[in-house]
Amino acid sequence: MxxxxxxxxxxxxxxxxxxxxxxxxxxxxxxxxxxxxERCRTEWMRSLGHxxxxxxxxxxxxVRAASAEYLQPGRLDDEIVITLxxxxxxxxxxxxxxxxxxxxxxxxxxxVEAVCVDISTMKSTPIPGWLRQALENAPPETRAGxxxxxx
Amino acid sequence: MxxxxxxxxxxxxxxxxxxxxxxxxxxxxxxxxxxxxERCRTEWMRSLGHxxxxxxxxxxxxVRAASAEYLQPGRLDDEIVITLxxxxxxxxxxxxxxxxxxxxxxxxxxxVEAVCVDISTMKSTPIPGWLRQALENAPPETRAGxxxxxx
Amino acid sequence: MxxxxxxxxxxxxxxxxxxxxxxxxxxxxxxxxxxxxERCRTEWMRSLGHxxxxxxxxxxxxVRAASAEYLQPGRLDDEIVITLxxxxxxxxxxxxxxxxxxxxxxxxxxxVEAVCVDISTMKSTPIPGWLRQALENAPPETRAGxxxxxx
Amino acid sequence: MxxxxxxxxxxxxxxxxxxxxxxxxxxxxxxxxxxxxERCRTEWMRSLGHxxxxxxxxxxxxVRAASAEYLQPGRLDDEIVITLxxxxxxxxxxxxxxxxxxxxxxxxxxxVEAVCVDISTMKSTPIPGWLRQALENAPPETRAGxxxxxx
Numbered sequence: 001m002x003x004x005x006x007x008x009x010x011x012x013x014x015x016x017x018x019x020x021x022x023x024x025x026x027x028x029x030x031x032x033x034x035x036x037x038e039r040c041r042t043e044w045m046r047s048l049g050h051x052x053x054x055x056x057x058x059x060x061x062x063v064r065a066a067s068a069e070y071l072q073p074g075r076l077d078d079e080i081v082i083t084l085x086x087x088x089x090x091x092x093x094x095x096x097x098x099x100x101x102x103x104x105x106x107x108x109x110x111x112v113e114a115v116c117v118d119i120s121t122m123k124s125t126p127i128p129g130w131l132r133q134a135l136e137n138a139p140p141e142t143r144a145g146x147x148x149x150x151x
Numbered sequence: 152m153x154x155x156x157x158x159x160x161x162x163x164x165x166x167x168x169x170x171x172x173x174x175x176x177x178x179x180x181x182x183x184x185x186x187x188x189e190r191c192r193t194e195w196m197r198s199l200g201h202x203x204x205x206x207x208x209x210x211x212x213x214v215r216a217a218s219a220e221y222l223q224p225g226r227l228d229d230e231i232v233i234t235l236x237x238x239x240x241x242x243x244x245x246x247x248x249x250x251x252x253x254x255x256x257x258x259x260x261x262x263v264e265a266v267c268v269d270i271s272t273m274k275s276t277p278i279p280g281w282l283r284q285a286l287e288n289a290p291p292e293t294r295a296g297x298x299x300x301x302x
Numbered sequence: 303m304x305x306x307x308x309x310x311x312x313x314x315x316x317x318x319x320x321x322x323x324x325x326x327x328x329x330x331x332x333x334x335x336x337x338x339x340e341r342c343r344t345e346w347m348r349s350l351g352h353x354x355x356x357x358x359x360x361x362x363x364x365v366r367a368a369s370a371e372y373l374q375p376g377r378l379d380d381e382i383v384i385t386l387x388x389x390x391x392x393x394x395x396x397x398x399x400x401x402x403x404x405x406x407x408x409x410x411x412x413x414v415e416a417v418c419v420d421i422s423t424m425k426s427t428p429i430p431g432w433l434r435q436a437l438e439n440a441p442p443e444t445r446a447g448x449x450x451x452x453x
Numbered sequence: 454m455x456x457x458x459x460x461x462x463x464x465x466x467x468x469x470x471x472x473x474x475x476x477x478x479x480x481x482x483x484x485x486x487x488x489x490x491e492r493c494r495t496e497w498m499r500s501l502g503h504x505x506x507x508x509x510x511x512x513x514x515x516v517r518a519a520s521a522e523y524l525q526p527g528r529l530d531d532e533i534v535i536t537l538x539x540x541x542x543x544x545x546x547x548x549x550x551x552x553x554x555x556x557x558x559x560x561x562x563x564x565v566e567a568v569c570v571d572i573s574t575m576k577s578t579p580i581p582g583w584l585r586q587a588l589e590n591a592p593p594e595t596r597a598g599x600x601x602x603x604x
Contacts, residue, residue, distance in 0.1 A: 016492075016496075018488070018491065018492050018495055019174040019175060019176065019180060019491060019495075020174065020180060020182070020488045020491065020492075022174050022175035023170040023171065023173050023174065023175070024170060024173035024174070024175075024177045024178075024226070024227045025170065025362075026175045026177075027175075029170060029171060030336060030340075030365045030368060031171070031333045031334070031336035031337050031340070032333070034332060034333035034336065035333050035471070035473045038332075038333070038471065038472060038473065039469075039471050039473075042471055042472075043469075046530075060327075062372075063332045063372055064371065064372055065369070065370065065371045065372065066332060066369065066370055066372075067367070067368065067369030067370075068367065068368055068369070069366065069367045070364075070365055070366055070367065070368075075175070076175045077499075167341075167345075169337070169340065169341050169344055170340060170344075171337045171340065171341075176513075181487060181491075181516045181519060182484045182485070182487035182488050182491070183484070185483060185484035185487065186320070186322045186484050189320065189321060189322065189483075189484070190318075190320050190322075193320055193321075194318075197379075211478075213523075214483045214523055215522065215523055216520070216521065216522045216523065217483060217520065217521055217523075218518070218519065218520030218521070219518065219519055219520070220517065220518045221515075221516055221517055221518065221519075228348075321476040321477060321478065321482060322476065322482060322484070324476050324477035325472040325473065325475050325476065325477070326472060326475035326476070326477075326479045326480075326528070326529045327472065328477045328479075329477075331472060331473060333473070377477070378477045
């Protein structure tokens with residue numbers, strides 16, 4: 001039986017830093033890394049059948065907790081890469097380990113816990129089997145799928 | 152019979168500039184003035200019975216066009232005031248003249264055209280009589296109501 | 303000798319939720335709580351002599367880590383209150399405990415660690431004595447000062 | 454002698470709509486189209502030698518005016534394309550015509566007037582000759598260069 005592939009980079013998304021992402025200190029505004037992390041999770045979900053999750057099964061992942069450590073400032077025009085690993089796969093929740101890298105150096109490390117929720121009741125519900133299987137079988141560094149925006 | 156009070160400041164909302172509003176050029180990011188303009192329109196609508204509009208009558212104002220001229224840069228920690236005038240009052244649309252002022256000097260002038268839309272059909276519909284009357288009778292410089300955030 | 307007032311609400315800032323703060327799920331976008339937390343820290347700093355810190359002493363607080371737990375969704379038009387406590391006062395760093403409350407109920411709890419940095423070297427430096435004293439002597443629930451935006 | 458290529462799509466940038474771009478009305482927040490337009494201008498400038506402009510010549514383009522018409526709502530997960538044409542090429546200013554398209558249908562049309570400014574004086578200055586030439590000789594639909602983020 002397969003184990004979920006924790007600790008392996010499953011997906012990465014290149015992102016360019018624009019003026020909208022920066023602030024008057026000349027660096028990426030701290031809250032915006034959470035936007036970048038979410039873009040990466042979204043593209044990864046899309047590559048795994050995201051539409052099936054929300055449209056056919058009436059499920060959605062809701063963020064229950066999020067954190068980031070800021071190591072180096074990101075700057076205007078930087079090309080960074082956001083990565084995603086599965087930190088913990090629970091019955092109805094999933095913890096992502098995410099990083100923002102510039103030339104391989106971490107600008108920020110993050111962690112995001114998401115819970116699978118039934119849209120009709122807004123109550124947590126088990127992660128469906130097909131998604132759990134996809135997580136267990138996902139090859140590391142899944143290609144940046146049709147929905148991704150590689151630089 | 153009353154005319155709509157065009158060309159008179161009907162509402163003003165003080166706003167503080169935070170890091171989130173600025174960019175790496177050290178000034179307020181150009182798109183963010185449209186956020187400020189919308190906050191002012193929202194508080195003005197609230198002071199006129201906004202809840203009645205959306206909740207009881209199933210109507211909403213949708214932005215059809217927006218523009219801004221940028222005259223002076225806004226900066227971190229600035230206290231600015233956003234103002235609202237009625238530029239044109241049509242049967243189902245309303246054009247707002249808005250300004251961002253710092254110590255009385257204009258940083259930006261804007262214009263926003265909004266259309267009254269029936270939420271159920273998403274088609275334009277006449278502005279309801281009570282709102283039209285409120286516009287005609289609104290005293291200039293309506294107090295920043297309960298919902299406003301005066302500095 | 304005074305202890306820093308940890309565990310006491312030192313400052314609170316009322317905030318109104320606008321369209322810009324929400325997303326297509328109909329709730330406040332998760333990253334935006336970090337904007338709200340920062341607005342509250344900024345106004346608290348202003349009430350304690352923020353200008354002195356950055357302009358006269360060449361110091362600035364830089365966020366080293368941030369986290370949030372999401373308990374209840376915030377919604378459009380909500381009036382929420384952001385609070386600030388000192389969680390830990392180190393030699394050169396300061397951890398804030400922050401909350402977003404609606405009618406006294408927590409929507410989100412957060413923690414933000416900031417480091418005092420010398421702008422000329424961008425290296426961490428001890429928190430200046432006058433600020434440390436202000437922290438130790440600050441009465442709980444400091445008024446929302448001139449810079450704050452009470453609803 | 455060449456004319457500037459007005460009225461021709463010079464550059465296009467694909468963009469994916471994420472939660473961060475939408476609001477509680479379920480559509481792209483109106484101010485965010487200006488972010489998308491700026492991303493497209495930035496990538497186009499990069500493809501023309503943007504670094505030379507700011508780093509070697511001490512020049513920057515500053516937005517003097519911006520407008521948009523909203524025709525159809527953009528929605529979560531939409532793949533849209535932002536386009537750029539030169540509307541007017543003045544001595545020191547440049548007007549861009551920009552569009553947000555989904556499957557070839559316009560969601561929004563915009564216009565952005567930018568002025569070439571000397572960073573040291575913040576006064577307007579003529580657009581440098583090499584950039585003017587590049588504008589005159591640019592083939593339509595310049596490839597989305599290294600800096601662009603094609604879907």
